[in-house]
Amino acid sequence: MQNVEQDLKLEAALALLDRQSLDAVKVIDPQGEVIGVLTRQDVESAGELKERLAREGTRPAYRGASSTVSDTAATMQPAQDRLTRVPIQRLLDALHDGVYITDAHGVTVAINQAYERITGLKGSDVLGRHMRELVRSGYISKSVSLEVIRDGQPVTLVQSLRDGRKILVSGMPMQADDGTLSHVVTSVRDITELLRAKHAQEQLRQLHSLHDTYSVNSGTDEQSLELVTSDATADCFALAERVAATDVKVLIQGETGTGKTLLARYLHEHSERANSVFLELNCAALPEGLLEAELFGYAPGAFTGASARGKQGLLDVANGGTLFLDEIGDLPLSLQAKLLKVVEEQRFMPVGGTELKRTNVRLLTASHHDLRVRVSEGRFREDLYYRLSVVPITLPPLRERRAEITPLLHHYLSHFCHRHARVRRFDPETLELLGSHDWPGNIRELINLVERLVVTTCDELITPKMLPMECLAGPSGTLHSAAPSSPDNSPDNAVHQQQSRQLLEAHSSATDDLRDTTLKEKTEALEQQLIKRALDSHRTTRAAASALGINQSTLVKKMQKYAIRR
Numbered sequence: 001m002q003n004v005e006q007d008l009k010l011e012a013a014l015a016l017l018d019r020q021s022l023d024a025v026k027v028i029d030p031q032g033e034v035i036g037v038l039t040r041q042d043v044e045s046a047g048e049l050k051e052r053l054a055r056e057g058t059r060p061a062y063r064g065a066s067s068t069v070s071d072t073a074a075t076m077q078p079a080q081d082r083l084t085r086v087p088i089q090r091l092l093d094a095l096h097d098g099v100y101i102t103d104a105h106g107v108t109v110a111i112n113q114a115y116e117r118i119t120g121l122k123g124s125d126v127l128g129r130h131m132r133e134l135v136r137s138g139y140i141s142k143s144v145s146l147e148v149i150r151d152g153q154p155v156t157l158v159q160s161l162r163d164g165r166k167i168l169v170s171g172m173p174m175q176a177d178d179g180t181l182s183h184v185v186t187s188v189r190d191i192t193e194l195l196r197a198k199h200a201q202e203q204l205r206q207l208h209s210l211h212d213t214y215s216v217n218s219g220t221d222e223q224s225l226e227l228v229t230s231d232a233t234a235d236c237f238a239l240a241e242r243v244a245a246t247d248v249k250v251l252i253q254g255e256t257g258t259g260k261t262l263l264a265r266y267l268h269e270h271s272e273r274a275n276s277v278f279l280e281l282n283c284a285a286l287p288e289g290l291l292e293a294e295l296f297g298y299a300p301g302a303f304t305g306a307s308a309r310g311k312q313g314l315l316d317v318a319n320g321g322t323l324f325l326d327e328i329g330d331l332p333l334s335l336q337a338k339l340l341k342v343v344e345e346q347r348f349m350p351v352g353g354t355e356l357k358r359t360n361v362r363l364l365t366a367s368h369h370d371l372r373v374r375v376s377e378g379r380f381r382e383d384l385y386y387r388l389s390v391v392p393i394t395l396p397p398l399r400e401r402r403a404e405i406t407p408l409l410h411h412y413l414s415h416f417c418h419r420h421a422r423v424r425r426f427d428p429e430t431l432e433l434l435g436s437h438d439w440p441g442n443i444r445e446l447i448n449l450v451e452r453l454v455v456t457t458c459d460e461l462i463t464p465k466m467l468p469m470e471c472l473a474g475p476s477g478t479l480h481s482a483a484p485s486s487p488d489n490s491p492d493n494a495v496h497q498q499q500s501r502q503l504l505e506a507h508s509s510a511t512d513d514l515r516d517t518t519l520k521e522k523t524e525a526l527e528q529q530l531i532k533r534a535l536d537s538h539r540t541t542r543a544a545a546s547a548l549g550i551n552q553s554t555l556v557k558k559m560q561k562y563a564i565r566r
């Protein structure tokens with residue numbers, strides 16, 4: 001804070017701004033009312049003003065009253081005697097930002113040239129008119145001045161002009177000496193370009209964050225399009241290649257893990273949109289509200305907790321590219337109606353929005369449900385089904401394309417050996433067992449198992465005893481197990497693994513001897529062997545029972561039944 005007592009000419013006032021690194025100077029009229037604010041940016045345009053003043057021989061002077069100069073603003077009073085030589089309008093016109101001044105009642109008393117340039121409104125349209133009247137007659141969409149008068153506080157907001165440009169409007173209340181409101185000074189800045197740059201930045205940010213949530217197209221994806229095919233799937237990929245270049249909607253059906261997403265990427269990468277974005281959204285993964293917001297985006301402050309900036313929907317972000325909607329059969333009916341509009345008109349309404357948005361996106365969809373059944377159950381719109389399934393492709397489960405199992409095992413073994421720097425190979429018997437496994441989780445299950453075997457085994461050779469129990473159950477069901485279908489490292493699974501090893505060993509020695517016996521007898525023989533082994537390797541019946549996954553009393557009963565002693 002400092003006091004200014006000396007006379008200051010206009011140039012000196014501007015220099016003061018510069019020299020003292022002030023951000024703004026308030027300009028006060030002869031009656032002591034603040035009628036303008038010179039910002040640092042205005043100093044830049046002051047050169048032009050000075051030149052003009054010099055040309056006209058005007059040497060305006062300002063007197064710094066015994067007023068306070070803060071770090072950010074200096075208050076100066078025009079010298080009464082020389083005021084007539086300082087046309088305030090000229091000062092306002094020198095500003096780069098638009099200025100709009102009303103009195104305390106909201107009647108327009110001054111605007112500058114920049115305001116006319118930015119808004120396209122003329123002084124003759126607004127001077128002397130009340131803001132309410134201007135809003136009513138449509139000259140101005142919203143009056144910041146009226147808000148400042150109502151609240152007695154500065155107000156800043158972004159307004160849209162009819163030509164789409166955005167302006168930042170900041171209204172400041174100006175007080176008279178007695179503390180009452182005297183004027184409202186509003187500055188107006190065209191921020192269209194600034195917003196455009198910010199928007200681009202925000203789009204980029206959202207795209208980056210999408211990488212974490214969704215699969216965004218990336219040529220470096222390790223699993224991208226490294227295909228193992230057999231006759232059963234080669235036809236699917238050939239068909240995909242034929243239709244990829246067109247924009248037709250493809251509905252991919254198949255069990256989980258059969259490669260639906262991979263096929264969708266394949267379609268995208270063989271299409272003309274290959275250089276644009278590929279986004280994937282799993283419609284079964286989110287509750288309805290969130291799904292709608294992700295897909296269609298929302299307007300700023302559309303609902304409690306919504307970002308004040310709003311959010312772009314995937315339909316927007318994927319504009320020009322491909323949007324893959326996985327598990328489309330789980331899309332709630334209300335959103336199916338909205339999606340139908342996108343399919344038919346390439347337009348959609350963001351949540352809480354007021355304007356329809358256009359999008360040029362190729363929609364690919366997939367479902368593990370039979371969508372026709374969903375339609376017949378009334379859970380999927382028939383019109384949407386036909387729109388989305390112009391070309392339906394069904395990927396068979398892995399058990400129906402067994403020819404792919406061994407190539408897939410080798411493919412992923414070398415992939416994970418490379419990734420984890422290990423050397424591993426499959427024992428032929430292991431390959432045989434895995435080749436006859438039913439793979440309910442399809443290729444994803446196979447990939448997970450291979451990675452797990454690579455990292456958990458110590459020997460180079462992967463033998464059958466290292467396999468989880470469920471993989472020992474061949475298609476004939478000779479050894480059926482209730483083990484969990486996906487491999488994991490839980491203690492439960494360790495028990496199952498141990499059991500499976502025992503079962504396998506028991507199986508190989510028992511099958512020959514028992515060829516002519518009944519299933520019940522075989523099972524009992526195996527059970528006895530397993531119990532004996534468990535008792536051999538554990539000190540107590542409790543530990544043996546736990547290793548077998550049964551409780552102690554069951555084990556004791558079985559020991560009695562088979563007359564097994566410790």
Ligand SMILES: Nc1ncnc2c1ncn2[C@@H]1O[C@H](COP(=O)(O)OP(=O)(O)OP(=O)(O)O)[C@@H](O)[C@H]1O
Pocket residue numbers: 223224226227228229233254255256257258259260261262263326368443444447
């Ligand atoms: N023909 C193939 N050759 C090699 N890898 C494949 C093949 N098909 C699928 N995969 C791989 O199998 C895994 C599962 O495939 P994908 O995610 O495409 O299945 P999905 O049917 O979309 O599964 P979900 O229904 O659970 O979404 C992926 O890692 C994928 O790269």
